Amino acid sequence: MPQNFDSNMSPDTHNEDNISQPCSEWQPLRMLLAAGEELNPAEQARIAGHVAHCAACSAALGRDNALLALLAEHHSEPDATLLASCRASLEDALDRQEERGWLRRTFAVLLPSSWISPRPAWSGAVLLLIGFSVGMLAPRLLLYRPATPAVSGNAAAPAVSAGNGSPSMAAGAQSNSASSAPAALDLHTADVAGINVFPSGDQGPPRVELRLRAQQPITVQGTIDDDDVKSVLLNVLRESDRFCPDPDVRLDAVSLLRARHNDPDVRAVLCQAVHSDRNAAVRRKALEALDGADPQDLVRDTLLDALAADEDPGVRIEAVRLLREMAARGQMASDDRVLALLRDRMQKDPSPAVRLQTAAALRALAPPPDAP
Amino acid sequence: MGPGAMSVALDADARQAAAAKLAEEQALVRKAQAGDRLAFDDLVRRYDRDVLRLALNLVHRPEDARDIYQESFLKAYRNLPRFRFECSFYTWLYRIVTNVALDHLRRRTSRHEDQAPVYAEDDGGTHDFFDRQPQTSAAANPEKRLLGQQLGRHIAEAMKRLSPRERIVFEMKHHHGLRLRAIGDLLGTSEDTVKNSLFRATRKLRESLDAFR
Numbered sequence: 001m002p003q004n005f006d007s008n009m010s011p012d013t014h015n016e017d018n019i020s021q022p023c024s025e026w027q028p029l030r031m032l033l034a035a036g037e038e039l040n041p042a043e044q045a046r047i048a049g050h051v052a053h054c055a056a057c058s059a060a061l062g063r064d065n066a067l068l069a070l071l072a073e074h075h076s077e078p079d080a081t082l083l084a085s086c087r088a089s090l091e092d093a094l095d096r097q098e099e100r101g102w103l104r105r106t107f108a109v110l111l112p113s114s115w116i117s118p119r120p121a122w123s124g125a126v127l128l129l130i131g132f133s134v135g136m137l138a139p140r141l142l143l144y145r146p147a148t149p150a151v152s153g154n155a156a157a158p159a160v161s162a163g164n165g166s167p168s169m170a171a172g173a174q175s176n177s178a179s180s181a182p183a184a185l186d187l188h189t190a191d192v193a194g195i196n197v198f199p200s201g202d203q204g205p206p207r208v209e210l211r212l213r214a215q216q217p218i219t220v221q222g223t224i225d226d227d228d229v230k231s232v233l234l235n236v237l238r239e240s241d242r243f244c245p246d247p248d249v250r251l252d253a254v255s256l257l258r259a260r261h262n263d264p265d266v267r268a269v270l271c272q273a274v275h276s277d278r279n280a281a282v283r284r285k286a287l288e289a290l291d292g293a294d295p296q297d298l299v300r301d302t303l304l305d306a307l308a309a310d311e312d313p314g315v316r317i318e319a320v321r322l323l324r325e326m327a328a329r330g331q332m333a334s335d336d337r338v339l340a341l342l343r344d345r346m347q348k349d350p351s352p353a354v355r356l357q358t359a360a361a362l363r364a365l366a367p368p369p370d371a372p
Numbered sequence: 373m374g375p376g377a378m379s380v381a382l383d384a385d386a387r388q389a390a391a392a393k394l395a396e397e398q399a400l401v402r403k404a405q406a407g408d409r410l411a412f413d414d415l416v417r418r419y420d421r422d423v424l425r426l427a428l429n430l431v432h433r434p435e436d437a438r439d440i441y442q443e444s445f446l447k448a449y450r451n452l453p454r455f456r457f458e459c460s461f462y463t464w465l466y467r468i469v470t471n472v473a474l475d476h477l478r479r480r481t482s483r484h485e486d487q488a489p490v491y492a493e494d495d496g497g498t499h500d501f502f503d504r505q506p507q508t509s510a511a512a513n514p515e516k517r518l519l520g521q522q523l524g525r526h527i528a529e530a531m532k533r534l535s536p537r538e539r540i541v542f543e544m545k546h547h548h549g550l551r552l553r554a555i556g557d558l559l560g561t562s563e564d565t566v567k568n569s570l571f572r573a574t575r576k577l578r579e580s581l582d583a584f585r
Contacts, residue, residue: 068546070581074523074527076425076429077425094412
């Protein structure tokens with residue numbers, strides 16, 4: 001059966017010079033026969049048998065073969081010049097391509113995308129490591145200050161160390177380590193975690209260890225005579241709300257500062273504590289620490305303020321007691337202001353204990369009515 | 373040894389030779405894939421004459437043929453690492469060439485600028501590429517030479533009436549000897565579609581060149 005490739009194809013309509021038209025139904029097979037090597041033996045036998053008996057198809061096949069021969073005769077073969085020219089152009093283009101490829105590979109190695117995106121796990125691990133390292137090292141580098149050389153023979157030099165060293169370790173380091181300048185203590189970004197006091201075995205001042213919380217924990221060691229220690233203790237009372245919210249630590253600070261109550265800075269801070277510390281025990285302790293400090297007028301005024309205004313009766317009683325002792329030691333004159341306040345408290349203080357204490361103080365301080 | 377036995381022996385030799393040639397070509401391709409430029413050059417030399425002939429007879433202009441030649445081999449060079457030996461290198465290369473040529477022909481068709489391939493000659497006349505082709509049989513006879521030039525121009529005109537696909541199918545079938553199934557593989561289409569294209573191409577050429585037969 002002849003093949004029909006395309007139902008829309010019309011049979012040969014051009015002007016055949018034969019008497020009869022070739023058979024259109026055999027045209028596809030005829031064309032494939034002319035094309036060669038496309039028909040199976042059965043198809044080839046069929047079309048050969050038909051052509052042998054059909055003059056029109058035989059003539060058409062002859063014309064097809066003539067057409068193909070004509071086209072083959074005029075088929076273009078590239079001349080050597082054109083081929084050589086094409087090869088030379090291709091060589092140049094390939095050279096440029098190789099050069100661009102080399103540059104692209106070189107730059108691709110340098111681009112982050114070439115080593116991040118294909119290996120996300122390794123890249124993520126490296127980035128994590130970098131972040132961890134920066135997080136750990138940056139605060140140390142930011143807080144680092146070059147240490148000043150230790151003064152030879154200054155056994156009392158304070159030691160300031162970073163880290164969580166034990167007291168013994170820190171104390172051991174104190175005698176050998178370099179001292180730090182007071183300016184090195186950045187107290188604005190720290191608060192006090194605790195105070196340890198170690199009695200001295202040779203009648204000397206006790207050793208103090210102050211542990212400060214900061215980005216990097218700081219330990220300050222020394223005696224109350226050391227400026228660093230004093231500076232931290234003063235700050236404990238001066239900025240109690242932010243720097244030292246723990247009243248026990250403030251009580252310890254007051255106890256330690258008592259030894260230096262004649263120091264103007266210490267005295268001012270103790271007076272401030274009497275006036276403004278929110279904890280009554282600290283205020284009372286600060287009053288005790290002021291006992292015996294100079295100038296006496298300043299101390300006396302602080303005692304009177306406490307007696308007149310402190311809301312805690314224990315503080316007011318302590319103020320009355322100290323007034324009496326100072327008067328007994330001859331450190332305070334019982335002038336009209338003192339006596340007027342004592343009388344006022346004796347009559348108006350809400351606390352019976354305060355009224356009793358002020359009455360006793362009046363009897364001791366006021367001159368007898370029959371005195372000359 | 374009878375004629376049948378001799379034929380079988382010859383077939384076996386031919387198969388062995390083909391297998392050896394294929395193995396050698398695959399080794400070359402592998403070298404080229406590994407970056408051996410000389411190996412790629414060797415592959416180019418094996419097939420570039422066929423590629424240029426195909427391009428030249430498709431577009432009839434040496435400049436365009438050179439473009440197709442160069443673009444095809446550059447594409448082959450760039451894509452060679454992706455060649456997986458699922459077909460012969462020849463088939464893979466011809467697939468690239470036919471795609472490049474089809475694109476080129478379609479672009480030319482869409483531009484509607486044809487392409488009459490003219491060259492200024494010393495005699496002041498204009499002649500196309502076919503005029504410059506050696507016509508050895510007619511060279512001694514000026515009348516035959518002129519007739520050959522006219523026929524060459526008519527053939528070029530007739531080829532222009534074919535669609536790009538028809539032109540490629542006809543060229544590959546009749547001048548490169550490819551089977552229709554292989555042409556279908558190259559063009560990514562069925563054998564029947566290729567047959568239809570060949571049928572239409574043959575009919576158009578027959579109509580155009582009827583007077584010259």
